[in-house]
Amino acid sequence: MSEGAIVPSTDATRRLRALDKAHVWHPFTQMRDWLAADPLIIAAAEGNRLIDTDGVSYLDGVSSLWTNVHGHRHPRLDAAVRAQLDKVAHTTLLGLGSEPSIELAARLAAIAPQGLTRVFYSDSGSTSVEVALKIAFQFHRQAPAHLGGDARRTRFLSLSNAYHGDTVGAVALGGMDLFHAIYAPLLFDTLKAESPHCYRCPFGRQAGDCGRECIAHVEDLFARHGHEMCAAVVEPLVQGAAGMLLQPPGWLRRVRELCDAHGVFLVADEVAVGFGKTGTLFACEQEGVTPDFLCLAKGISGGYLPLAATLTAERVHDGFLARHEELRTFFHGHTYTGNPLACAAAIASLDVFEEERVMERLQPKIARLAARLETLRDLPHVGDIRQRGVMTGIELVRDRETRESYDMALRVGHRVTLEARRRGVIVRPLGDVMVLMPPLSITDEEIDLLVDATGEAIRAVTERGATGGLDGLAGLDRLPGASGPAGA
Secondary structure, eight states, X not given: OEESOOOOOOHHHHHHHHHHHHHOOOTTOOHHHHHHSOBOOEEEEEBTEEEETTSEEEEXXXXXXXXXXXXXXXXHHHHHHHHHHTTOSOOOOSSOOOHHHHHHHHHHHHHSSTTEEEXXXXXXXXXXXXXXXXXXXXXXXXXXGGGTOOTTOXXXXXXXXXXXXXXXXXXXXXXXXXXXXXXXXXXXXXXXXOOOOSTTOTTOOOTTOOOOHHHHHHHHHHHHHGGGEEEEEEOSSEETTTTSEEOOTTHHHHHHHHHHHXXXXXXXXXXXXXXXXXXXXXXXXXXXXXXXXEEEOGGGGTTSSOXXXXXXXXXXXXXXXXXXXXXXXXXXXXXXXXXXXXXXXXHHHHHHHHHTTHHHHHHHHHHHHHHHHHTTTTSTTEEEEEEETTEEEEEEOSBTTTTBOOOGGGOHHHHHHHHHHHTTEEOEEETTEEEEOOOTTOOHHHHHHHHHHHHHHHHHHHHHHSSSOSGGGTTGGGSTTOBOOOOO
16 A cells, blocks of 8 residues: 555546546535546545555545544444444434433533533534524524523624535525625525634734734624624634634633623534544633533544534523423424434544543644644745644745735645645645644654645645746646545
8 A cells, every 4th residue: 555656547446536527516626627637536544544446545634524533443433333233223313212312412411511411413514503593593582581582682693704514594604705605695694793813804903913803893793783693603713614713812702701791692613623623622611611502513423424413501492391382392303313323433432532531642742733833834835824723724825925815716725735645645725725634643753744745735836836827837636646626
């Protein structure tokens, strides 16, 4: 098995590529480009590595889209799924209970911020947020006043660069025109707060000259609209899909205080940041915040099976308790809600967190990653490096002095991805922000490989294509075994 090398494609690979191009519509992918390239097709995995159909091994530098926290084929998780298969693969939670879903709910309630005792299962990050929106809205429409119900509260607050998923309610919260603008006629109106973004401050501030306008701005929105807000929805500490935007210390805590003062629910979307990726099990822990809703997915099952959970408090749950004829039931569900296989994998993942002291052992890895990332700051087209835990965004710019971005047509981030792949590492761009999000099980040697390969890839692309047109960058997306989705 080779590592990152370009090898001749086998007949089996060519057959799979042809079938893929004939039938599969890939997410977040410009299919015109995909059909012109030679897609990388993953056939197997081991530890922190993915293996393609030609036997080439790659470091999984984005933990299979931010999910695979313990690495691939972890014996503990594999055994749990196999054992559950010997019992039952799926049974509905509509009118029935199931052993794994019950045990997992109890485990989640025990480790979540205090007071989040009720668990509603779904199957993706988008649906976990959608569930929180619908519960919060319905609560205010029907709950009695002594529980806090207020039918006048119909609006949601979210951030200007928000991404909370692709279902219609989650899209309404979104603030990324690239993903959301075309659906505007389908969406409900939301209040938008400016995202904290220290590198490209929306208030025109520079580093060292911060007046904390991002906090004052949110305070003003609450002062003017707090009485009509149902909930504020935020990704704690890091806005992932927005380009790894880091919130300044105290920002999340202040939003919690404002929600309390104005009677507004706080929804913490920890789909991306949860399960260790910011350096604590849940990002909210770092500011001592307990949200009213905690949305979980991605890493919840260790990256094994689709699963999501929305946690909330007893007070919210009590707002739905009534006689049958009062119709205060939460009429929402998913066919595979609380799937036993996924829940078994999630329980095993929580066991691994405890037994292998994952969070304790992660801290020196975070420090090593930070130290190695410092070596990239001198690259002439690295504008900013943003890191929280293992979540990293490296923003590439045409001109570092002016912070001018590259022309979208150059697809610089995509080409850096392809160059990194030639060096045996899978990374993924968000535009021209290179995202590194390795499994928590990454080793010191793999951290070095991840950063070195990314740095070499950035240098290879930007030094030959930073000032001109496409000539210096042409052809990289046709490399055998080294192409893939363009990313956002």
